Amino acid sequence: xxxxxxxxxxxxxxxxxxxxxxxxxxxxxxxxxxxxxxxxxxxxxxxxxxxxxxxxxxxxxxxxxxxxxxxxxxxxxxxxxxxxxxxxxxxxxxxxxxxxxxxxxxxxxxxxxxxxxxxxxxxxxxxxxxxxxxxxxxxxxxxxxxxxxxxxxxxxxxxxxxxxxxxxxxxxxxxxxxxxxxxxxxxxxxxxxxxxxxxxxxxxxxxxxxxxxxxxxxxxxxxxxxxxxxxxxxxxxxxxxxxxxxxxxxxxxxxxxxxxxxxxxxxxxxxxxxxxxxxxxxxxxxxxxxxxxxxxxxxx
Amino acid sequence: xxxxxxxxxxxxxxxxxxxxxxxxxxxxxxxxxxxxxxxxxxxxxxxxxxxxxxxxxxxxxxxxxxxxxxxxxxxxxxxxxxxxxxxxxxxxxxxxxxxxxxxxxxxxxxxxxxxxxxxxxxxxxxxxxxxxxxxxxxxxxxxxxxxxxxxxxxxxxxxxxxxxxxxxxxxxxxxxxxxxxxxxxxxxxxxxxxxxxxxxxxxxxxxxxxxxxxxxxxxxxxxxxxxxxxxxxxxxxxxxxxxxxx
Numbered sequence: 001x002x003x004x005x006x007x008x009x010x011x012x013x014x015x016x017x018x019x020x021x022x023x024x025x026x027x028x029x030x031x032x033x034x035x036x037x038x039x040x041x042x043x044x045x046x047x048x049x050x051x052x053x054x055x056x057x058x059x060x061x062x063x064x065x066x067x068x069x070x071x072x073x074x075x076x077x078x079x080x081x082x083x084x085x086x087x088x089x090x091x092x093x094x095x096x097x098x099x100x101x102x103x104x105x106x107x108x109x110x111x112x113x114x115x116x117x118x119x120x121x122x123x124x125x126x127x128x129x130x131x132x133x134x135x136x137x138x139x140x141x142x143x144x145x146x147x148x149x150x151x152x153x154x155x156x157x158x159x160x161x162x163x164x165x166x167x168x169x170x171x172x173x174x175x176x177x178x179x180x181x182x183x184x185x186x187x188x189x190x191x192x193x194x195x196x197x198x199x200x201x202x203x204x205x206x207x208x209x210x211x212x213x214x215x216x217x218x219x220x221x222x223x224x225x226x227x228x229x230x231x232x233x234x235x236x237x238x239x240x241x242x243x244x245x246x247x248x249x250x251x252x253x254x255x256x257x258x259x260x261x262x263x264x265x266x267x268x269x270x271x272x273x274x275x276x277x278x279x280x281x282x283x284x285x286x287x288x289x290x291x292x293x294x295x296x297x298x299x300x
Numbered sequence: 301x302x303x304x305x306x307x308x309x310x311x312x313x314x315x316x317x318x319x320x321x322x323x324x325x326x327x328x329x330x331x332x333x334x335x336x337x338x339x340x341x342x343x344x345x346x347x348x349x350x351x352x353x354x355x356x357x358x359x360x361x362x363x364x365x366x367x368x369x370x371x372x373x374x375x376x377x378x379x380x381x382x383x384x385x386x387x388x389x390x391x392x393x394x395x396x397x398x399x400x401x402x403x404x405x406x407x408x409x410x411x412x413x414x415x416x417x418x419x420x421x422x423x424x425x426x427x428x429x430x431x432x433x434x435x436x437x438x439x440x441x442x443x444x445x446x447x448x449x450x451x452x453x454x455x456x457x458x459x460x461x462x463x464x465x466x467x468x469x470x471x472x473x474x475x476x477x478x479x480x481x482x483x484x485x486x487x488x489x490x491x492x493x494x495x496x497x498x499x500x501x502x503x504x505x506x507x508x509x510x511x512x513x514x515x516x517x518x519x520x521x522x523x524x525x526x527x528x529x530x531x532x533x534x535x536x537x538x539x540x541x542x543x544x545x546x
Contacts, residue, residue, distance in 0.1 A: 147391030152381025
C-alpha cells in the first residue's frame with residue numbers, strides 16, 4: 001500500500017513539474033493519429049474500390065490487364081506494409097528516401113519530421129484499411145448490386161449510391177480499431193525523433209530517472225485517450241444508424257388531429273374523449289413530440 | 301398482331317461444362333403477359349437473368365426492338381433501364397427509405413429532377429398501396445410490402461418490359477396474395493410482363509402465353525388454356541399433375 005502512495009506522490013510531482021510537456025505530447029499524438037487515420041482511410045478506400053472493380057472474360061484485353069495489374073500492385077502494397085513493423089518502415093522512409101535519392105528528398109526540420117511520421121502511419125493504416133474496405137464491399141449482399149444494375153445503374157453509380165454507404169457502415173468499427181491502434185502505435189515514431197506523448201516521456205525520464213513513475217502517467221494518458229476515442233466512435237455509429245422507428249404517413253390520422261394542434265393548452269389532444277383515442281400508444285407519443293419540438297422525430 | 305418487343309433467338313448458357321439453357325426461342329409482344337413455368341433447376345431464372353444481361357449468354361441473340369443487346373457496342377445499363385426486374389429476394393437498397401428506393405434510379409439513371417422523381421415515385425407507390433410507408437427502411441417492412449416496393453421501384457423507371465423472377469417464392473402464404481393482386485392489376489393495365497413463377501393459378505388465369513421449361517429447353521409453349529387443360533407433352537403433363545395435386 002505504501003508503494004502505491006509513494007508512486008502516486010511521485011507521479012503527482014512529475015505531472016506538476018512537466019504537465020505542459022506531457023500535454024504537448026498528447027496533442028502531437030492525437031494530431032498524428034487523427035490525420036494519419038483519415039489519410040489511411042482514403043488510401044484504403046481507393047485501394048479497396050480499385051480492387052473490387054469487376055471484370056469478366058468478355059471485357060477487352062487492355063481493360064482486363066490494367067485491372068489485374070492494379071490488383072497485383074495493391075496486393076504487394078498490402079502484404080509489404082502489413083507484414084513489416086512500423087518502426088522499421090519509419091526508418092526506411094525517413095532515412096531510406098534521402099539515401100536512395102542522394103539527399104534529393106529529405107525530411108528537414110520539425111515539419112519534415114511531421115511529414116515523415118504522417119506518411120509512415122498513413123501508409124501503414126492504408127494497408128490495413130485496404131483489406132477492410134475490400135471485405136466491407138464484398139460482404140454486401142450481391143442482390144444489392146443486382147438490384148442497382150437492374151434499374152440501369154452503372155458500376156460507379158452502384159458503388160456510390162448503394163454499396164459504399166452500406167460498406168462504410170460495416171467498416172466503421174474497423175476504422176475505429178485502426179484509430180485506436182494508431183493512438184498507441186504512433187509511439188514508435190520516437191525512432192526517427194518525432195516527439196509525441198511517448199517521446200516526451202523519454203525526454204523527461206532522461207533528466208530524472210523516474211522511469212516507472214512516468215510510464216504510469218503514460219499508461220493512464222494512453223488509456224484515457226483510447227477510452228474517449230472508443231466512446232466517441234460508438235456515439236458516431238449510433239448516430240449513423242439513425243432512428244429505429246419510422247413514421248407512417250397516413251392522411252387519415254393527420255386529418256383527425258389537425259384541429260387539435262392549435263389548442264395544446266386546453267387539455268391535450270390525447271384525452272380519452274378525443275377522436276385520437278384511436279391512435280396507438282406510439283402514435284400518441286409521436287404527436288407529443290411534434291407538439292413539443294414542432295416537428296416529428298422521424299424527420300431528423 | 302401487336303408490336304414485338306423482345307425476341308430470344310437460339311439462346312444458350314453454360315456454366316462451365318453444365319449447359320443450363322439450350323437453344324431457347326421465344327417472342328414477347330407488347331402487352332403480353334408471359335409466364336415461364338417449370339421445375340426448379342430447369343433454367344427459368346437463368347433465362348430471365350440472361351434477358352436482363354445479369355448473366356452473359358454463351359450464344360444466341362436477344363433482340364430488343366430488333367436490336368441485339370448481347371453484341372458489343374450495346375450499353376447494358378441503358379438497356380436495363382428499359383427492362384425492369386423484380387427479384388425473388390426483393391433486393392431493395394437497405395441504406396435508403398422506401399421512397400428513396402423508388403427515386404434513386406430516376407435521378408441517377410434517367411437524370412430526372414428530385415421533385416419530378418418524387419412525384420413519379422409516389423404515383424407508383426400509391427398504385428402498390430405503399431404510400432404510408434415511404435419513410436420506412438426496407439428492414440422495417442414485411443416481405444410482401446418489400447416486394448410491392450420493389451415493383452414500384454421497377455415501375456418508376458417506366459420500363460417497356462417488366463421481368464419477375466419468382467416474385468412470391470420468398471413470401472409467407474398470406475403475403476403472396478397482395479403481391480399477385482398488384483401484378484394482376486399491372487397485367488390488366490397492359491404492362492408487358494415476363495413472369496417466372498410457381499403460382500400456377502396466376503399463370504393460367506392472367507398470362508396470355510405460357511412457356512414450360514424442362515432441363516434447359518422450352519418443352520411446350522402456347523396459350524395458357526391450352527397448355528393447362530390439354531398439355532401436348534408428357535413432361536408437361538407430369539409437371540402439371542404434380543402441381544395441381546397440391
